Amino acid sequence: MTSEKFTLKNNNYDAILVGAGIMSCTLALLLTEILPEIKILIIEKLNKPGSESTGAFNNAGTGHAANCELNYTPLDDDGDLLIEKALLINRSFEKSMSLWASLYKKGKIDIKNFLKFIPHISFVKGSENISYLKKRYKTMSKYPEFSDMEFSSSFNKISSWAPLITNSRNPLDEIAATRIKRGTDINFEALTREYLNYISNNSNVEISYKTKLIDLKKIEKKGWELNALLEGRKVSFMASYVFLGAGGKTINFLQKSKIPEAKIYGGFPVSGKWLICEEKSLTAKHNAKVYGKADIGSPPMSVPHLDTRWIEGKKFLLYGPFAGFTTKFLKKGSYLDLFSSIKKNNLFSMIDVGIKNNDLINYLISQSLLNHNSRIENLRNMMPSADPSNWYLENAGQRVQIIKKTKDGGSLQFGTEIVNSSDGSLAALLGASPGASTAVEIMIEILKKSCLYKSKVINLEKKINHLLYASEFTNLNENNSDFLENIKKRNNSILGFHP
Numbered sequence: 001m002t003s004e005k006f007t008l009k010n011n012n013y014d015a016i017l018v019g020a021g022i023m024s025c026t027l028a029l030l031l032t033e034i035l036p037e038i039k040i041l042i043i044e045k046l047n048k049p050g051s052e053s054t055g056a057f058n059n060a061g062t063g064h065a066a067n068c069e070l071n072y073t074p075l076d077d078d079g080d081l082l083i084e085k086a087l088l089i090n091r092s093f094e095k096s097m098s099l100w101a102s103l104y105k106k107g108k109i110d111i112k113n114f115l116k117f118i119p120h121i122s123f124v125k126g127s128e129n130i131s132y133l134k135k136r137y138k139t140m141s142k143y144p145e146f147s148d149m150e151f152s153s154s155f156n157k158i159s160s161w162a163p164l165i166t167n168s169r170n171p172l173d174e175i176a177a178t179r180i181k182r183g184t185d186i187n188f189e190a191l192t193r194e195y196l197n198y199i200s201n202n203s204n205v206e207i208s209y210k211t212k213l214i215d216l217k218k219i220e221k222k223g224w225e226l227n228a229l230l231e232g233r234k235v236s237f238m239a240s241y242v243f244l245g246a247g248g249k250t251i252n253f254l255q256k257s258k259i260p261e262a263k264i265y266g267g268f269p270v271s272g273k274w275l276i277c278e279e280k281s282l283t284a285k286h287n288a289k290v291y292g293k294a295d296i297g298s299p300p301m302s303v304p305h306l307d308t309r310w311i312e313g314k315k316f317l318l319y320g321p322f323a324g325f326t327t328k329f330l331k332k333g334s335y336l337d338l339f340s341s342i343k344k345n346n347l348f349s350m351i352d353v354g355i356k357n358n359d360l361i362n363y364l365i366s367q368s369l370l371n372h373n374s375r376i377e378n379l380r381n382m383m384p385s386a387d388p389s390n391w392y393l394e395n396a397g398q399r400v401q402i403i404k405k406t407k408d409g410g411s412l413q414f415g416t417e418i419v420n421s422s423d424g425s426l427a428a429l430l431g432a433s434p435g436a437s438t439a440v441e442i443m444i445e446i447l448k449k450s451c452l453y454k455s456k457v458i459n460l461e462k463k464i465n466h467l468l469y470a471s472e473f474t475n476l477n478e479n480n481s482d483f484l485e486n487i488k489k490r491n492n493s494i495l496g497f498h499p
């Protein structure tokens with residue numbers, strides 16, 4: 001499936017998916033499994049898949065199951081813990097695990113190329129944070145999703161879980177941690193390749209690299225016309241259905257589609273950076289993803305974490321993310337991206353968000369001013385023994401946060417949002433978190449609203465359940481706690497997790 005081999009079989013497709021990141025490729029996989037007869041074209045402006053936010057070093061590779069990310073369980077005004085978001089994310093991630101288990105069992109993908117089990121730990125300092133963590137543990141461990149969560153405020157115990165956290169730390173420090181052993185590190189770029197390798201066996205699927213979408217328009221009764229540049233040459237395609245999975249750039253194409261649903265959106269880019277360590281004596285000592293607490297005033301995606309990462313068989317440590325401001329919507333994007341997304345319809349909401357989010361602006365400015373030593377100082381909050389000479393800085397992927405028009409101005413959102421046209425002929429994915437981990441759930445939602453499925457006589461729910469869980473689970477009620485327990489056991493045994 002390389003650009004060299006690619007010659008367009010035709011210019012007319014049932015579905016065109018823009019971008020070859022984890023989102024489009026998950027949708028392509030679901031479509032080929034559920035509607036194998038439909039003709040699909042994926043267009044990607046780069047010369048390989050999964051190289052923007054999906055790229056192995058461009059994200060943290062955390063299989064977000066809400067095991068350790070404290071921003072998914074905030075306190076309400078009365079001091080009660082809100083766990084609904086954590087429960088939803090956990091169940092969504094289990095769907096991803098279920099799909100991988102089913103595909104692996106049938107020999108369609110190889111999990112060894114992208115998935116490692118690694119404990120997920122939350123780590124806090126100080127009495128106020130410790131009582132929050134204890135409350136979180138007491139509440140969450142009552143649910144089957146998190147029943148295997150452990151809590152400790154013992155220095156020695158935490159040291160046995162993650163020695164780099166306690167090395168050179170004063171043993172009298174007030175610290176606490178929770179651990180869930182069944183956490184994951186996922187290489188989403190490798191997963192994207194696994195999906196593409198498998199679906200390339202279906203002759204109805206084509207992928208065209210070095211093909212950059214420029215414009216799209218709806219032609220009444222005929223579908224969508226997409227104009228692109230293929231290695232600099234103008235090409236156009238027709239499709240009944242379009243999915244805009246162009247990462248940060250999606251907002252620009254959503255606006256170009258001129259669907260009324262697009263009018264309320266704008267985007268705010270935030271760039272990221274990691275500190276990375278390859279020193280073997282350190283990577284050997286750390287076998288966990290350790291998430292801390294975000295600083296007051298900082299956005300939720302800035303929660304600092306010290307991660308074990310496995311990339312192409314090599315082990316790394318990664319710390320961050322550090323944030324920064326840019327006007328690009330993609331790492332390999334244009335500085336004009338932000339300006340070209342400002343329209344009459346969203347100008348007021350964007351200004352309003354700018355005025356209301358002073359904390360965020362100040363945070364981004366202060367992060368942009370950090371140097372290597374100040375970043376290491378920050379790392380020492382989590383790993384007191386950190387030595388600057390063992391760490392180097394790398395750019396992470398771009399996130400484009402959603403700005404949404406509201407009755408009284410605009411609001412800045414940190415989640416993911418699906419935008420569907422009312423006739424089901426176009427869908428777009430905006431936002432970043434919880435991102436790639438929940439791609440399966442998100443793409444199932446997109447499929448349910450698409451005209452592709454509506455024009456076929458199939459029982460979509462049954463097909464999806466069969467794809468995710470195979471025939472072992474005949475009586476499917478996903479909200480039942482027995483179901484969750486059984487599906488976790490089944491996924492553990494196929495994916496090789498031994499509690």
Ligand SMILES: Cc1cc2nc3c(=O)[nH]c(=O)nc-3n(C[C@H](O)[C@H](O)[C@H](O)COP(=O)(O)OP(=O)(O)OC[C@H]3O[C@@H](n4cnc5c(N)ncnc54)[C@H](O)[C@@H]3O)c2cc1C
Binds near residue numbers: 020021051063
């Ligand atoms: C710093 C950071 C940390 C993260 N950590 C995690 C994590 O730990 N766990 C997690 O689950 N998620 C994480 N995420 C989120 C996750 O990376 C994203 O949700 C996910 O990769 C988005 O995939 P995508 O396919 O939508 O976009 P991308 O991977 O960005 O893919 C979009 C594709 O579209 C292509 N494209 C763009 N414009 C055009 C055009 N004009 N024509 C053709 N093709 C085009 C691009 O080249 C690219 O290949 C993180 C993100 C960031 C930035």
